[in-house]
Amino acid sequence: MNRNRQLGLASFLTVLAAILASFAIAVALIFVFSKNPGQTLYYYFLGPFLSRYALFNMLESSVPLMFTGLGIALAFNSGVTNLGGEGQIFSGALVAVVVGIAVPAAPRALGVLAILAGGTLAGGLLAGFSGVLRRRWNVSELLTTYLLSSGVVYVINYLILGPLRNPQKMTIESVSIPAWFMLARLAPPSFLHSGLLLALAAAGAVYFLVYRTHLGYELRASGSNRQFARYGGINVGQYFVLPLLLSGGLTGLGGAVQVVGRYQSCFTDLTAGLGWNGIAVALIARNNPLAVVPAALLYAYLSAGAKAAMINSDVTFELAAIIQAVIFYLITAEAAMAFFRRRLNG
Amino acid sequence: MPGPDPFLLELRGVTKRFADNGVTANRDVHFALVEGEIHALVGENGAGKTTLMRILCGLESADRGAILFRGAPVRIRSTADADRLGIGMVHQRFCLIDGFTVAENIVLMREPRSRLLFFDREGSRRLVRELAGRYGLEVDPDASVASLSVGQKQRVEILRILYRGSRVLVLDEPTSLLTEQEVCAFFEVLRQLKRLGHTILIITHKLEEVGEIADRVTVMRGGQVVDTRRAAEADPASLARMMVGKEVLLQVRKGPFAPGRPLLRVRGLTLLSPASPRPLLKQVSLDIRSGEILGVAGVAGNGLAELEDAMTGMTPAGQLQGAVSLDGRDILGASSARLRRLGLAYVPADRLHRGSSLSMKLSDNLIVKDHHHFLWNGILRRRTIADFSRDLIRRFDIKGHMSAPIRMLSGGNIQRAVLSRELSGKPGLLVISEPTWGLDILSSEFVYREIVARRDAGTAILLISSNLDEVLALSDTVAVLYRGEVAGCFRNEGLDREFLGGYMLGLRRQDAAERGA
Numbered sequence: 001m002n003r004n005r006q007l008g009l010a011s012f013l014t015v016l017a018a019i020l021a022s023f024a025i026a027v028a029l030i031f032v033f034s035k036n037p038g039q040t041l042y043y044y045f046l047g048p049f050l051s052r053y054a055l056f057n058m059l060e061s062s063v064p065l066m067f068t069g070l071g072i073a074l075a076f077n078s079g080v081t082n083l084g085g086e087g088q089i090f091s092g093a094l095v096a097v098v099v100g101i102a103v104p105a106a107p108r109a110l111g112v113l114a115i116l117a118g119g120t121l122a123g124g125l126l127a128g129f130s131g132v133l134r135r136r137w138n139v140s141e142l143l144t145t146y147l148l149s150s151g152v153v154y155v156i157n158y159l160i161l162g163p164l165r166n167p168q169k170m171t172i173e174s175v176s177i178p179a180w181f182m183l184a185r186l187a188p189p190s191f192l193h194s195g196l197l198l199a200l201a202a203a204g205a206v207y208f209l210v211y212r213t214h215l216g217y218e219l220r221a222s223g224s225n226r227q228f229a230r231y232g233g234i235n236v237g238q239y240f241v242l243p244l245l246l247s248g249g250l251t252g253l254g255g256a257v258q259v260v261g262r263y264q265s266c267f268t269d270l271t272a273g274l275g276w277n278g279i280a281v282a283l284i285a286r287n288n289p290l291a292v293v294p295a296a297l298l299y300a301y302l303s304a305g306a307k308a309a310m311i312n313s314d315v316t317f318e319l320a321a322i323i324q325a326v327i328f329y330l331i332t333a334e335a336a337m338a339f340f341r342r343r344l345n346g
Numbered sequence: 347m348p349g350p351d352p353f354l355l356e357l358r359g360v361t362k363r364f365a366d367n368g369v370t371a372n373r374d375v376h377f378a379l380v381e382g383e384i385h386a387l388v389g390e391n392g393a394g395k396t397t398l399m400r401i402l403c404g405l406e407s408a409d410r411g412a413i414l415f416r417g418a419p420v421r422i423r424s425t426a427d428a429d430r431l432g433i434g435m436v437h438q439r440f441c442l443i444d445g446f447t448v449a450e451n452i453v454l455m456r457e458p459r460s461r462l463l464f465f466d467r468e469g470s471r472r473l474v475r476e477l478a479g480r481y482g483l484e485v486d487p488d489a490s491v492a493s494l495s496v497g498q499k500q501r502v503e504i505l506r507i508l509y510r511g512s513r514v515l516v517l518d519e520p521t522s523l524l525t526e527q528e529v530c531a532f533f534e535v536l537r538q539l540k541r542l543g544h545t546i547l548i549i550t551h552k553l554e555e556v557g558e559i560a561d562r563v564t565v566m567r568g569g570q571v572v573d574t575r576r577a578a579e580a581d582p583a584s585l586a587r588m589m590v591g592k593e594v595l596l597q598v599r600k601g602p603f604a605p606g607r608p609l610l611r612v613r614g615l616t617l618l619s620p621a622s623p624r625p626l627l628k629q630v631s632l633d634i635r636s637g638e639i640l641g642v643a644g645v646a647g648n649g650l651a652e653l654e655d656a657m658t659g660m661t662p663a664g665q666l667q668g669a670v671s672l673d674g675r676d677i678l679g680a681s682s683a684r685l686r687r688l689g690l691a692y693v694p695a696d697r698l699h700r701g702s703s704l705s706m707k708l709s710d711n712l713i714v715k716d717h718h719h720f721l722w723n724g725i726l727r728r729r730t731i732a733d734f735s736r737d738l739i740r741r742f743d744i745k746g747h748m749s750a751p752i753r754m755l756s757g758g759n760i761q762r763a764v765l766s767r768e769l770s771g772k773p774g775l776l777v778i779s780e781p782t783w784g785l786d787i788l789s790s791e792f793v794y795r796e797i798v799a800r801r802d803a804g805t806a807i808l809l810i811s812s813n814l815d816e817v818l819a820l821s822d823t824v825a826v827l828y829r830g831e832v833a834g835c836f837r838n839e840g841l842d843r844e845f846l847g848g849y850m851l852g853l854r855r856q857d858a859a860e861r862g863a
Contacts, residue, residue: 214724217710217717225703231660231694232714233686 015284015331019298022330026323033319040313044323047308048301054308056190062300063261064089066199067254068278069285069292070206071123071247076287077210078243079223080131081142085275087149088126088248090266092119092255094156097164097266100177100259111181116256123252124245126152131241141244149275157268166265173267183261195261200293202250207289219243251275283332302327353414354381354545355402355433355514360411362397371397373569375411379514384536384546386556386577389566390589390645390812395549398566399516402547403435404428434507435516440499442491449474449487452506477505482538497528504535514545521552522647533559551645553582553851567591582853590814590847598791598819600798605822606636609806610657610775615668615678617652617661617830626652628830630668634775634806634823639797641809641821641838645850649830650810651695654779657808658692659685660700672775689774691715693765693781695810701764704753708744709735711752712767742766743789762789769796776800779810794820814843814850828852 027041034040043050048058068085075082082088099118103111130144164174183193210216221229222239230236258270281299285291306320356378363370372394379385389395400406401413404422412419415431422428428435442451453470460466474487483501491502500520507515521529536546536559548560556563560577565588572588610633617627627649634640644650655661657670659682670678672688682690694700702711712735713720720727720734735748744762746755752763761783768776781797782790797820801807811817817824818841825835826849834849834856848854 212726212728214717214721214726217713217726220706220710221703221714224705225699227700228703228714230682231658231692231700232717233683234714234717235681235683 015286018331018333019327022327025326025330029319029323029326030315033315035314040309040315043312044305044309044315046305047312048304050308052187053190054304056187056192058300058304059196059297060190060192060262061303062296063193063195063199064254064258064274065277065281065296065299066203066292067257068251068274069281069296070199070202070289071250071254072278072282073285073287073289073292074206074210074219074250075243075247076282077223078219078239078247079226080134080240080243080247082127082130082145082244082247082251083142083275083279084127084130084145084149084248085251085278086271086273087152087275088123088251089255089258089271089274090156091122091126091152092252093259093263093266093270094159094164094174094255095119095122095252096256096259097174097177100181101175104178108180111178112183112260115177115181115260116253119256119259120249120253123255124249126252127248128241128245131244134240134244135237141240145244153271156266160266160268164266171267173265176265177259179264181260182264183257191262193261195257198257199296202253203289203293206250206292210289215242251278254278280328280332299328352380353378354416355379355431356414356417357398357401358412358414360398360401360408360413362401362406362408370569372401372408375566375569375571377564377571377574379545379547380562381545382540382543383561384540384548384559386560386563387547387549387566388551388553388556388563388585388589390814393566393589394569395566396518397569399435399518399547399549402428403433403516429510429512432511432513433516434510434512434514436500436503436507436518436520438518438520438522440503442499442502444490444492446491447487448485448489448491448494448502451491451502452477452487452509454506456510473509474505477509481505481508481535481542483535495528497524497532500524500532501535504539513543514547515539516547516549518549519551519647520548521550521555529555551647551851553585553853556580556585557582565589582851583848586847586851586853587844589851590843598794598798600820601802603638603822605638606804608633609636609673610634610808611669611671612657613669615656615666615670617649617656617665618667619662619665624830626830627656630827630830630832632825632832632835634808636774636804636806637801638822639801639807639809639820641811641817641824642827643811643814643817643824643846643850644827646812648850649827650779650812652830653827654695654777654810657777658682658690658694660694685775686715689772691768691771691773691776691805693768693776693778695779695783697761697764697783698757702752702760705751707749708739708746708752708755708763709748711763712738712748715767716771738763738766738770742792758789765793765796769793769800772803773800773805776805776807777810778807780813781809781811782813782816814846818843818846826850828855832856 030040030044031037048054068089072082072085096115096119099115103114106114126148127145130141130148133139133144134141160174161172166173166175183195186192186194210220218234219239221232221234222236226236259266263270277299281292281295284298285295302324306324309315310317310320357375360372360375362372375398377398387395397406401408402422404425404427407423413422420431422431449470452474458466458469458473460469471487478485483505485498485501485505491499521532524532539546556577562574563577563580564574565572565585567589612630612632615627615630616625618625630653632640642650642653656666659680663679666679668678675688677685698704709731713731720731732748738744739748742762742765744766745759752760755763778797781793797807809817809820818838821838823835824838824841824846826833826846828850
């Protein structure tokens, strides 16, 4: 008898049940609102698999979700809340651009490394500052991560529209980093880039950090029950700043990877809700860093399906958004309930 | 049977055993309330008062026995059932909503409506004023509950159960948080309620109050009713005797008392908390030598929990005054982390929320005290941790898998896990609070042997327990706390329950000259 394994199985089955129930509702909605439900269903659920191009683009869109999902999962594991993913990704991306244009002559590997490090640092410092506020003045990091992030978005928008704007482009975007800093495309003509491998490595690294190291142990102890951690001789005060620094670092890294992997520059809508979707991904994954990978893939798959159905059938943007919302609502509500129930009991 | 049943509410042979820890909280309890009386229920912690009360109010159900209301058997399976019978309860911790007004709190769940649907604010104000006037319980219906004093909140609680039509009022230690003036006013309220025909059951630790307010008094000990008598015939000393009993059942075999050097030294320790008008600990001075067990006894609410926190780095910063040193190092207000490094092992009274992290694995819980020792370059040594966990699981007979979340374990096994962690190794100072809560007799004996083994190996042990038998059986020295002060401190030679009981209940007090001797 392995009760542990049974538990794991039970929690996997509940997530699966939530996914299936939400799919059933989505199908019902499509039947009600689409004139051609068969075609809509086909594109909605199979669209992302119909071509290599679509498939690899779906994989590409899961990459930033993995980074933000990991960042949020790390914060949740440590008992802190990071609602500032948007601002952290955006500042990660912006600093990546700035570093990229500052060292145009650097050797490629070194340049890419500097860009990624810059983005990580930017996101980390932004979130870490909320940790300092929490530690020094006990200001809720839930509020400050969100508020700081919202403010920072406008500052970055100004920089993109003003000093860093690329005057040679018709679109509003920042100057581009040199092309030789861009990551390798894994399956052209799709956008899939080697950032995916970096994301997978990050998932492994975060898992190792959280479950196999001394630091991870202290983070988990503080996160699951601060009184217990303090009782056990852990200096819990330091575990407001550090987990937020790491969490923001991962999200910021996600932003930098968007620049060196996909866009080459920074523009005003680069984040596109990735910071928020990262929370959904982390909740679906039950904050397990390894499970963040399939959770991000599921999320990317559903987004890609909605897009395919919009292009190829009579699904409007609103309907696609509603269906997507229903699916994520059910899955994350189930996961969130389990998470918060545990927080309450713990 | 002569005439109708004279009792309003009667328990016959009620037994309640808690399955998760095997403790029989009420054993064949016979208890009765006469209509219109004020009845006091007294007993030590764990004597079964609270369980009895919870059964009356439908918060627990009895395993065996009958409840009779006006002579007819009834079942009280929920608070709604109790409500229907007119039994209302005021908990020790108030259940009021801070953001609501007094009137809103009182009518909550039974709000007067206007036009069927809307909350009738004016109507509820009027109702509350009427109610308050009738019982002489002055309150301002529009005041926010958050702004009230403890005494005023208590009135609101009482008005709330009166509003619900309760005729039997069950009050759990109603005076424990009140100032002396508030107690006087409160007793006036009780007398007024009695004049109006209400029946009152009041649970208390304060024996002098029994004679002052109650008509009859019931004493409980060890889950059983010792006696019920007229309050006028019960002086505090005889009540105390009944509460603590005489027989010492517990025998723990231990080696001769051979204390070593002084290890823990506490001088004039005072705890001032913003939450309390009086100091929670006042000028406490204690010494523990290596190889010595100092047992601290006292009734709950007299500073035991505060002393536990103060000695283990869990008191909020800046509230302690005085001098505390461990092995010559000043540790007043030191963090738990620092104390752990200096060799503190600590079994907290709250095993569930302080002693364990319920969502973490059993093995994660078992290593927290020594988690710095299971490392290789910052990485957890999983095999060493597994061996260590297996060893504790085997030695302390913990039933549970080491990689299952500890919350999957039964209460008794969580206790064992916490004990096993803190008793392992060679602590310099062991603070252990309520060591055998929730354990059966065999496990208790095992824990006693382990504690004594630490003592014989030279650990200084601070034992905090509300179980007097335990304190007497284990301690080399016994200190009694009353209202945050050391009421007495004795070598454990020829001490008995009755003697200590007098100090615990504030009937006796050692003066400075005696302590010096």
